[in-house]
Amino acid sequence: xxxxxxxxxxxxxxxxxxxxxxxxxxxxxxxxxxxxxxxxxxxxxxxxxxxxxxxxxxxxxxxxxxxxxxxxxxxxxxxxxxxxxxxxxxxxxxxxxxxxxxxxxxxxxxxxxxxxxxxxxxxxxxxxxxxxxxxxxxxxxxxxxxxxxxxxxxxxxxxxxxxxxxxxxxxxxxxxxxxxxxxxxxxxxxxxxxxxxxxxxxxxxxxxxxxxxxxxxxxxxxxxxxxxxxxxxxxxxxx
Ligand SMILES: Nc1ncnc2c1ncn2[C@@H]1O[C@H](COP(=O)(O)OP(=O)(O)OP(=O)(O)O)[C@@H](O)[C@H]1O
Ligand SMILES: [Mg+2]
Numbered sequence: 001x002x003x004x005x006x007x008x009x010x011x012x013x014x015x016x017x018x019x020x021x022x023x024x025x026x027x028x029x030x031x032x033x034x035x036x037x038x039x040x041x042x043x044x045x046x047x048x049x050x051x052x053x054x055x056x057x058x059x060x061x062x063x064x065x066x067x068x069x070x071x072x073x074x075x076x077x078x079x080x081x082x083x084x085x086x087x088x089x090x091x092x093x094x095x096x097x098x099x100x101x102x103x104x105x106x107x108x109x110x111x112x113x114x115x116x117x118x119x120x121x122x123x124x125x126x127x128x129x130x131x132x133x134x135x136x137x138x139x140x141x142x143x144x145x146x147x148x149x150x151x152x153x154x155x156x157x158x159x160x161x162x163x164x165x166x167x168x169x170x171x172x173x174x175x176x177x178x179x180x181x182x183x184x185x186x187x188x189x190x191x192x193x194x195x196x197x198x199x200x201x202x203x204x205x206x207x208x209x210x211x212x213x214x215x216x217x218x219x220x221x222x223x224x225x226x227x228x229x230x231x232x233x234x235x236x237x238x239x
Pocket of ligand 2: 040042
């Protein structure tokens with residue numbers, strides 16, 4: 001369970017996030033949309049406690065995100081994953097999953113990497129030879145190995161080919177069925193509509209719209225997004 005209450009983050013007086021109220025329950029996939037600089041990464045970083053709020057509260061499974069204990073309830077995939085180039089995909093998975101408290105052995109790590117769609121012949125190649133999408137799959141496998149209650153994703157599908165993006169949507173569905181609470185920043189309206197149970201549209205640090213994805217068609221979502229980006233006012237409205 002992820003919860004933000006009146007969450008605000010300023011950088012030297014400049015608002016990056018203003019008064020965010022948001023909750024993601026187990027089995028929900030909340031997709032955050034918004035232009036560059038809208039505050040999506042800031043929101044995710046606050047849940048990860050990489051940065052501290054200026055005011056308001058951010059909770060993970062009912063605990064303040066500043067509590068170290070929340071780490072075990074969180075898995076995180078950043079847009080650009082730093083893996084060890086000299087290690088293979090399988091070795092990276094074992095290393096990073098180990099840091100997260102999971103201990104997949106070699107066969108288990110091979111199985112996990114195959115389950116996220118990494119080509120079997122790549123599993124024992126050095127990651128330095130991987131494409132961006134292949135590295136991203138290792139990140140997804142690391143997050144999966146941890147079996148955390150909450151998953152935070154910052155533009156996970158950027159740079160994935162359509163097949164990989166589809167594989168990824170399937171993984172999200174599996175995690176959703178396993179009652180994981182998922183918060184995902186994305187620029188992909190199609191995936192947000194397809195994979196999200198809820199969609200939020202942010203603008204200049206404000207969550208302007210928050211809706212259920214089955215309340216809106218893809219075309220309506222696109223129109224709403226474009227109108228929101230065009231509108232002068234940053235005032236909150238109810239969709
Ligand atoms: N470390 C920082 N210091 C100062 N300002 C920052 C810092 N990090 C982010 N900001 C500002 O906070 C605002 C929100 O940025 P954020 O990274 O959350 O946007 P975003 O929605 O993730 O954008 P993108 O789609 O480009 O990833 C921007 O105005 C940005 O310039
Ligand atoms: Mg971002």
